[in-house]
Amino acid sequence: MILFFLCICSIEVLHAQNLQLKFVPFAGKQSLVLMDSTYHTALNEPITFRNFLFYVSHIQLTNDKGHTVYLNNAYYLLNASDTASLTIHLPVKPQSIVAIQFTIGVDSIKNVSGIQTRSLDPMLGMFWTWNTGYIFAKLEGNSPVSKAPAHYVTYHIGGYKHNENALRVIQLNISKKQWVHQIDIGADVLAWFNGKQPLSIQEHPICHSPGKLAMQIADNYAQMFHIIHVE
Template sequence: MKTAGLLALFIFTLCFMDNCKAQKNDNNHNIAIEILPTFKGKQILKNKWYITLLGDSIQISKLRFYLTDFELFNTQDKRLPIPKSTYLIDAFNKQTLSFELHTHKKHNFSQITFKIGVDEKLHDAGAQSGDLDPIHGMYWAWQSGYINFKLEGESPSCPTRKNKFSFHIGGYKSPHSTTRNHTLDLKDRLSSSIKIEVDISVFFKDINLSERNQIMIPGEAAYQQSLKFPLLFSISK
């Protein structure tokens, strides 16, 4: 009888643990994020020729930027921050174009918010590891911090060596902070996957490459260019 009682207790314990594990798994919800770098709605290909809105022919050889501090809002406007959500996106490295946000419960999400660039607290912390490792070429120095957005390529319009253009947009100190908050409407859907399009043609909207083809330090020019960042990002249909 004693053995039978112990066996029953063992079976009950296993069932209880399995049930708790199942409930925990039911509460977990992963949201797949896919980043789609485009130029006028077409996928960006390395060194392919494109025409800007002002008529400059360009090739893009490098496109990297940070997306950080993701938050989700459900239909009751409840805020769901996603901890440790810092991602370096490289348009020509497929592995960086998709990632998952981990939440504890399923919700009908109405909005997703994030920063384009690195938050001030991360700049102040100095060089770090992972996607924030200086090895990725996105860190200037402790005085200037991280490069939030890097775009390089060439154009016959550029009167520079090898017709190169380089836009390294960074700076986190007032009044020239280049980190931008952005909110996207998810239309109250239960989202297991979200596609975010980044149309780089908008970046060149007001740039005449024969006159402006480099921004390499924090300051007014970098700040003004960063104001365009939110215009680049939209929910892909």
């Protein structure tokens, strides 16, 4: 029991020494509550969310000298229903950071590299087929305006080929120069509907394949991130 306690404490100390990214799901200005709350899109269409997941990869930091801090690439699957998954412990110490960049999705090499493990394990439900590859982001719910069975709303967004690439690179700037231990990043699910291409649930309740609609939705959710707090 004592050994187990010491191991847990050692892990916590190790994480405390790492720079952390904490993603916080929102629906507009409200904290996202799955299953029990109804929200409205910019087109005033009501929706209740059941699942919200997305991949973060290719994280880069820019320090206060303007130098890019490259990290060994890793793939993180963030799941709004799993609080632990929403915090990423980066393999770098706290430092002075002025910007962070990351990619939403899984790059083409990983899409064609055969069976993956850990966060890229197909058993996690974020993989289509060897031809279409990984689902980069998933949003599921129900809406009375949906014409799909049981009023489902399901958006499984992916696509890595040249004419259907849904990978999106996000860059967030830190306005105040300071030593950074943790960056809290908001992820607003309503941006899926309210971005560059207003998305009507009634017209498009389902998107389950790469293509034009998937890329438009990816353009939308690329706008869902903002820095909430830095400490």
